[in-house]
Amino acid sequence: MSALTIAARFAVLALLSGLTACSILPKAEPLQVYLLPSQTSAPSQAAKVTWSLRINQPQASQALNSARIAVLPAGNLISSYAGSRWSDPAPRLLRNHLLNAFQADGRVAALSSDDDNLQADFALGGELQAFQSEYQGNAVTIVLRLQARLVDSRSQRIIASQRFEVRQAVDSQQVPAVVNAFGQANDRLAAQVLQWTLVQANQATQPKNQ
Template sequence: MTASPAPRRLHRLRPLATALLVAALASACSILPKPEPVDVYLLPATRTPPAASPALALALRVAKPETSLHLAGQRIVVLPEGDRVSVYKGASWSDPAPLLVRNRLLDAFHGDGRIAALSSDDRSLHADLELDSDLRAFHSEYRDGRPEAVVRLDARLVAPASLRILASRRFEVRHPAASADVKDVVRAFGAAADALSAEVVAWTLENAAAPAAR
């Protein structure tokens, strides 16, 4: 019994179909837009000398701030006009903004040196106090045609055992950028974060030493 011609024709067409499929895929890949090149920025920091005061015998946990959706990512946010939210093209932070702020606060406490037992919310270690917060602003906005970095943090000092809020305060720092260039805006963010962290450290230490925090 001889083989029918249809299977033989199908067998001969398979290589042609494969070649056409590969060509189509290659053509589709060539017309897709190329990914936008992105410069990744660390949050700049300045070193501060440790405090001369004696250390406090307590453990502090610094939690990552909660924030809104538009501040939760790694893009560098700008308010170019009014309430319109945008981002700097081709620029990104090395980490999401809440993580940058938490780590900057931890660095500030380490640099100050008056609380030696420090941890973050990455680990469930024992803590006498927890610094909880909401990141309300971490963007640049224009004032009189000049960009400035704005960092706003609602902080709470909490006793973890009872979840009691011992103290709360809103912190806000604005720092003008030298120009509209992204690198200068990033430097302004670093200066604003440093100033805000110093204020948070001083406030935390003041309330941690109060009788209510013991």
């Protein structure tokens, strides 16, 4: 048998082995990528403020600083929904949601984010401590927890700090229902943070009594 014939047989065997291996590999699960829903509110009729605000992405643990849709199925076990992802990591989703809420409200005209790296009178940031669904039996609840901080950008002094927590019941265990409930919870959280920021920043810019 010639060397050429032997080489040809080895090539055929290698090809057949490759085809066999490919046929037993599991098929990739389709990946569903979700945007965070947002309910746009009507613009405020109150007067615009004179100060500017930069909204920063909050810090987060490695488990939350991810595009995975986090879930606590039981106790302290953290997991994620298979085949489903957010369009961005959770801290960025929340930052963008807050930015949209301030833009829709309209009272703070001079808005930016840490992506722009522009100078502003105040910076809003903090730590994202919870951004997940939690199971208790068959009941599912969205839990958001943000330790917010408002900082004077010039002096780097903390103007105010406040812990916000929102819980939103989910009417189904299906992922689309969970995503919709995330949107509702974030709308509520954004409204609370917006009002708090306006009060704290307005107080900080008032002239001090002599």
